[in-house]
Amino acid sequence: MPGHSPAACPAVTEVLSRVGDKWSMQVVMQLGYGSMRFNQLRREIDGISQRMLTRTLRGLERDGLVSRTVTPSVPPRVDYALTALGESLREPVSRLGDWAVANRDTVAEARAAYDLREEG
Amino acid sequence: MPGHSPAACPAVTEVLSRVGDKWSMQVVMQLGYGSMRFNQLRREIDGISQRMLTRTLRGLERDGLVSRTVTPSVPPRVDYALTALGESLREPVSRLGDWAVANRDTVAEARAAYDLREEG
DNA sequence: CAGGATCCGAAATGATACTG
């Protein structure tokens, strides 16, 4: 593996723990299509609860991946968007996505085979 | 973002939930350096418990990322290695690692700034 | 050596109800 030092491994873990939760990447990918309001995001991301969307957005904002813009009106309007840092994360994550799409069948088969020869 | 279809997003999540746990990628990265026995892995990966190493290896084996070879001797010998599928995962994960290394300071600063203006 | 079994605490997630 070219250009990969051992020192990078803890860093990988660090990012994955930030990005590896259930919703963060779905939010980032969704915001990759453009700025969006809270309930808009909620509708687009299937199955996310209000609580989890809030928490996920706070986490992403804290890490500087997402910006939050409040327009004090009635009713209030809050827009979320990717920062430059957030944008820069999209490519490496997409690579992982490509891998997932390319190998999902292989993984599914391996899983089925494993379950068969263990449980059986 | 070129070549990224909406349909890929759930797939990203799927991989991340496989790979995003605390130990899986450390194991994969370690096995990237070559085949290894159980306790060897345990020594190399700082802080992992026996239970978690076992569980992580089982998971990776189930998904076809790692192979397990038992040599029936006394004491028993079990070797773990990456499969071709496991090898193929190293590159996209390394990309994420590169991103992590490149941006860890930026993230740390964003985090500190956020905590300051919230808690303060 | 390479685990399996069991117990426990912590953290993530979800459902629901309420609010400026």
Place this chain on the structure above:
DNA sequence: CAGTATCATTTCGGATCCTG
């Protein structure tokens, strides 16, 4: 609309003890 607060549940991870 965009949250906060609370509660229940599930999952994760570590510690410990036991075994072929």
